[in-house]
Amino acid sequence: MRKKSLWPIAVRVLLPTMLFFGAFGQTRIVVNADLGRDTISSHIYGHFSEHLGRCIYGGYYIGDSNSSIPNTRGVRTDVVNALRKIKIPNLRWPGGCFADTYHWRDGIGPKEKRPVMVNTWWGGVTENNHFGTHEFLDLCEQLGAEPFIAGNVGSGTVQELAQWIQYVNFDGESPMSKERAANGRAKPWNVRYWGVGNEVWGCGGNMTPEYYVNIYRTYATFMTGGWGSGRLFRIASGANSGDYHWTEVLMRDIPHSLMEGVALHYYSVIDWGKKSSATKFTSDEYFTSMQRALQMEELVSRHITVMDRYDPRKKVALVVDEWGGWYDVEPGTKDAFLYQQNTMRDGMIAGVTFNIFNNHCDRVRMANLAQTVNVLQAVILTEGEKMLVTPTYHVMEMYSVHHGALMLPVQIESARYTAGNVSLPAVSASCSRAKNGDINLSLVNIDAGRQHEVTVDLRGAVFSSIVGRVLASKYIQDHNTFETPGKVKPAEFGGARKEGAGLHVTLPPCSVVLITLR
Numbered sequence: 005m006r007k008k009s010l011w012p013i014a015v016r017v018l019l020p021t022m023l024f025f026g027a028f029g030q031t032r033i034v035v036n037a038d039l040g041r042d043t044i045s046s047h048i049y050g051h052f053s054e055h056l057g058r059c060i061y062g063g064y065y066i067g068d069s070n071s072s073i074p075n076t077r078g079v080r081t082d083v084v085n086a087l088r089k090i091k092i093p094n095l096r097w098p099g100g101c102f103a104d105t106y107h108w109r110d111g112i113g114p115k116e117k118r119p120v121m122v123n124t125w126w127g128g129v130t131e132n133n134h135f136g137t138h139e140f141l142d143l144c145e146q147l148g149a150e151p152f153i154a155g156n157v158g159s160g161t162v163q164e165l166a167q168w169i170q171y172v173n174f175d176g177e178s179p180m181s182k183e184r185a186a187n188g189r190a191k192p193w194n195v196r197y198w199g200v201g202n203e204v205w206g207c208g209g210n211m212t213p214e215y216y217v218n219i220y221r222t223y224a225t226f227m228t229g230g231w232g233s234g235r236l237f238r239i240a241s242g243a244n245s246g247d248y249h250w251t252e253v254l255m256r257d258i259p260h261s262l263m264e265g266v267a268l269h270y271y272s273v274i275d276w277g278k279k280s281s282a283t284k285f286t287s288d289e290y291f292t293s294m295q296r297a298l299q300m301e302e303l304v305s306r307h308i309t310v311m312d313r314y315d316p317r318k319k320v321a322l323v324v325d326e327w328g329g330w331y332d333v334e335p336g337t338k339d340a341f342l343y344q345q346n347t348m349r350d351g352m353i354a355g356v357t358f359n360i361f362n363n364h365c366d367r368v369r370m371a372n373l374a375q376t377v378n379v380l381q382a383v384i385l386t387e388g389e390k391m392l393v394t395p396t397y398h399v400m401e402m403y404s405v406h407h408g409a410l411m412l413p414v415q416i417e418s419a420r421y422t423a424g425n426v427s428l429p430a431v432s433a434s435c436s437r438a439k440n441g442d443i444n445l446s447l448v449n450i451d452a453g454r455q456h457e458v459t460v461d462l463r464g465a466v467f468s469s470i471v472g473r474v475l476a477s478k479y480i481q482d483h484n485t486f487e488t489p490g491k492v493k494p495a496e497f498g499g500a501r502k503e504g505a506g507l508h509v510t511l512p513p514c515s516v517v518l519i520t521l522r
């Protein structure tokens with residue numbers, strides 16, 4: 005007898021039920037706790053810091069002669085402590101656009117002898133090169149984060165990058181390792197992650213993908229020498245947003261033995277010509293920001309579809325090494341410094357983006373928020389000796405439970421969040437099982453005006469306790485300032501209760517919720 009397919013039942017019963025719930029303002033989530041297969045790389049929660057505005061100087065680094073702000077070898081102690089708390093897994097440096105103007109030899113040796121350069125991309129300010137390779141790698145060691153160095157392709161040479169790798173990684177005797185030791189570091193650092201140029205379709209050289217693939221092949225050939233640490237992880241400069249042709253050419257024309265990752269850059273921008281204020285935005289602008297942030301789902305899915313065609317076994321990682329919200333700079337600050345405040349809106353962008361990355365963790369194995377301190381969607385802001393953490397920081401901290409955890413697939417039928425004739429799914433989710441057995445469910449309600457009722461069907465999960473945390477605030481524009489640094493912060497969440505074998509959750513408007521089941 006032919007076995008009857010279950011599909012017709014699913015289509016006739018499950019789908020209409022889910023659509024019914026969605027249309028009538030209820031959200032239904034199914035967590036398949038028994039179908040976990042892929043691990044969420046902690047590197048999805050990576051950061052990006054460039055020689056731009058007050059990110060490096062004043063943000064992380066105050067120089068070794070400054071004694072009024074607590075520091076270790078010039079690196080701010082408060083910033084290091086805050087980033088260690090969110091378990092910062094990696095840090096990409098020195099750019100950004102700056103990377104393709106940076107010549108690493110300018111940033112080694114005695115500081116007074118280092119040449120001064122002009123930071124042509126970011127305001128034409130003078131860069132004294134006091135924060136160079138040793139200082140960056142010291143910072144990474146203080147943070148307990150893996151370094152990710154973006155090499156100069158646009159104005160550099162193959163030899164320059166090959167020698168940089170040898171300088172930081174070679175553990176035998178060579179001119180490079182001798183110079184490193186003479187500069188105070190005998191032991192190699194074993195840097196694994198290397199970018200081969202940045203935005204080579206734009207500030208990194210205005211190349212076509214067809215031209216870049218040959219350049220890439222040459223660079224990658226000479227980027228040998230993981231030496232003690234195993235193989236290098238070489239990341240090709242990837243597409244700008246929805247440029248799928250770029251990914252196609254890279255995946256087709258670069259041998260996969262030469263490439264461990266392909267990058268993607270995408271910023272949530274309302275309108276490049278009119279980005280609008282980071283704090284004084286309307287609810288329509290908030291809605292558009294959410295629409296832009298949710299577009300990451302389509303971008304990631306479609307780039308993955310292209311990658312799957314050439315690499316069905318998912319050997320090459322998709323590395324979203326620049327993402328985040330981008331607005332007008334704060335009044336009174338330099339345009340080229342990209343200093344912006346960070347509100348609940350940014351917390352929402354972070355939450356929905358992490359849900360997307362978690363759910364695609366079989367291919368998205370690294371991502372870097374732009375940029376950690378004082379630039380774009382920063383997690384930390386500083387002013388002199390003062391420091392504050394932003395709503396995005398709190399979301400990063402709440403999602404740190406997913407680092408290295410087993411992703412549990414979720415299906416979601418969400419109620420809608422509507423403005424005019426556009427509607428978005430109000431609720432997004434991702435879930436994982438930690439090594440200690442905890443199930444962590446992250447939920448985001450982007451709806452600024454309405455709480456949402458969510459039923460969660462937990463298939464294959466047994467639990468006896470529910471613990472919840474929430475990040476929410478009265479207004480979507482709420483943010484932390486140096487006067488009130490604790491205005492937006494996570495609180496205990498009591499809106500989840502057991503219902504049958506699953507949960508019922510009431511999500512407050514504009515909120516990020518973490519539910520831990522034990």
Ligand code: AHR
Nearest residue numbers: 099100101102202203374
């Ligand atoms: O993050 C700011 C800039 O945005 C980076 O330097 C560049 O790569 C991107 O265009």
